[in-house]
Amino acid sequence: MYRPESSLFSRLLLRVAIVLAVGAAILMSAAWLYVRAAADEAYDRLLQGAALQMLEGLTVEDGKLVVNLPSSAFELLGLAGRDRIFYRVIDPGGQTMTGYEDLTPDVDLSRTRPGPVLLNMRYRGEPLRVIVAGKAISDPTTSGWAHVVIAQTIQARRALASELSARALALVAAMSGLALAGTALAIRYSLRPVSALGETLVARDPQDLTPLTVDVPRELSPFVSSINHFVRRLDERVKLLQRFIADSAHQIRTPLTALSAQVSLIDESNLPESDRRHLERVRDRAGELARFTNQLLNHAMVIHRFDSAQLVPLDLTRVARKAFRAAIPITIDPDIVVSFEAPDEDVVVLGDELSLREAIVNVIDNSLRHGTVSRLEVRVVHTPDFGLVEVEDDGPGIPEADWGQVTQRFVTSKSGEGSAGLGFAISSEVAAALGGELTFRSRNEEHGFTVVLKLPLRGQGKS
Structure with a gap:
């Protein structure tokens, strides 16, 4: 049994979306690492600049090492307005000349001789970025290495990293969305031959x-x-x-x-x-x-x-007249009154003449064998949307409770009377194939029991 599943378009688009999502996640991870490294590098340069300026402020006056902290160093560090600054100046003897005496980074000061050392540490419960720089003091009275320790909180660099990451995320999301939309259009265009093939199959004539x-x-x-x-x-x-x-x-x-x-x-x-x-x-x-x-x-x-067979326009009156002549036997009881009535205008329907004639013959034959007592009337009726073939007899008719069953194969209301139960089944199947139906009308004071073959007129479509 055929069960439609999700479309090929949706499955392809889902797989492309998954690939784009994985690629976007990888790209964002790389962007996050890059922007953090870029933010650290930018603020580390500020720390290096401030440390060099402080080292330049170390001079020897009257045989003593003096600290002249330049304001430009603090102005440079002030560019990170959200951060707090901690510093410490250490003389060659290891004593604190100024600043926070408990600011002690876990680093061997001798490592600063080739160049400044950058590291992370926690101080007073806050994470800090620290630079330690050294300067050689060459004076007859004072010699050795003096050091400057500058520590800065990391709020500003985190804010910069978050801002750059948000921009990168927006850019990646926009590009992924455009890529997904472009992919959807490309997939839709690529699948057009499949739709065209389906339309070709649907448009083919059933007999082709x-x-x-x-x-x-x-x-x-x-x-x-x-x-x-x-x-x-x-x-x-x-x-x-x-x-x-x-x-x-x-x-x-x-x-x-x-x-x-x-x-x-x-x-x-x-x-x-x-x-x-x-x-x-x-x-x-x-x-x-x-x-x-x-x-x-x-x-x-x-x-x-x-x-x-190919359906063609048919004159319902002509087909019904042929069926009437074929169904009425020459040896019919002379006491039975048989009549055929047709409208003056043409009643044109789409159908197969042989099958339609067989359907009408079966209805007339069934009425003659199982319904007619003394009168049989066959009428072709033209209505605005339908052409009707009515077969009326003066017999007892079929109980209304059996109407829904007598159009099924091998079902008859005349069991034991030589009925095979195929006449109405054939007529009903022909009517359904032509977009119509086989119906019944109960007898009343004016009319007998009537079987109606109802077919849509040409150009009216299937009812």
Whole structure:
């Protein structure tokens, strides 16, 4: 059983979206690492500049090391307005000359001789970025290495990293959205051959069993080849079915006709009463078998023709008149009044003439065999949207409770009276295939029981 699943477009788009999401996540992680490194580098340069300016303020005066802290150093550190600054100046003897005496980074001061050392530490419960720089003091009275320690809180660099990350995130999101939209358009355009192939299949006539001749991408070629292979096999099966129905109709009807003819030639005058009764039963059973066989073959023919025949405009009056002549036997009881009425205007419907005539014949035949007492009327009626074939008789009719069942195969309201239960089934299937329906109308004071074959007029579409 065919169960539609999610579309190929949505599945492709979902997979592309997942790839874009993973790529965006990787890109954002890389961007986050980059902006943090960039923010650290920018503020580390401020720390280095301030440390060098403080080192330049260390001079020897009168044999003593003096600290002259330049204001420019603090102005430089003030560029990070959110941060707090801690500093300490250490003389060559390791004593604090100025600043926070407890600001003691965990670093060997000798490592600063090649250049400033940057590190992270916690001070008074806050994370800090620290620079330690050294300067060689060369004076006869004072010599050695003096050091400057500057520590800065990291709020400003975090804020800068967050701002740059937000901008990068917005840029990545915008680019991912544009990429996804572009991908959706590209996928939709690429899948157009699939839709075109489906439209070609839908637009094909049901009776067209020729192979598909469409231009498709190479990826769809196996699919089209499989369809063509199936169509060829189906065409072979349909032709085989046609031959089977034709052969069956000939091989079965001919012996039955011969059997009925042979039974009718038997001389009953010299037969005893019991043998005449048996002969009458054989004659009745042979007639029932012939009618039942004809209905089965007609039913198969109707089903096949609607699978293979092309519907054409038909004059419903002309078809109904032919069916009326075919269904009324020459040997009909002369006491039965039979009539046919038709409108003056044409009643044009779309259909297959052979199947439609068979449907009307079955309705008339059913009325003659199981309904008509003394009157049978066949009417063609023209309404604004439909053409009607009404078959009315003066019999008891079918109980309304059985109306929904008598149009099913092998269901009859006349059990035991030689009814096969296929007449109304054939007529109902033909009406449904032509967009109409088979309905019933109860008898009343003015009219008898009526069977109505209702078909849409040409150009009205299926009802």
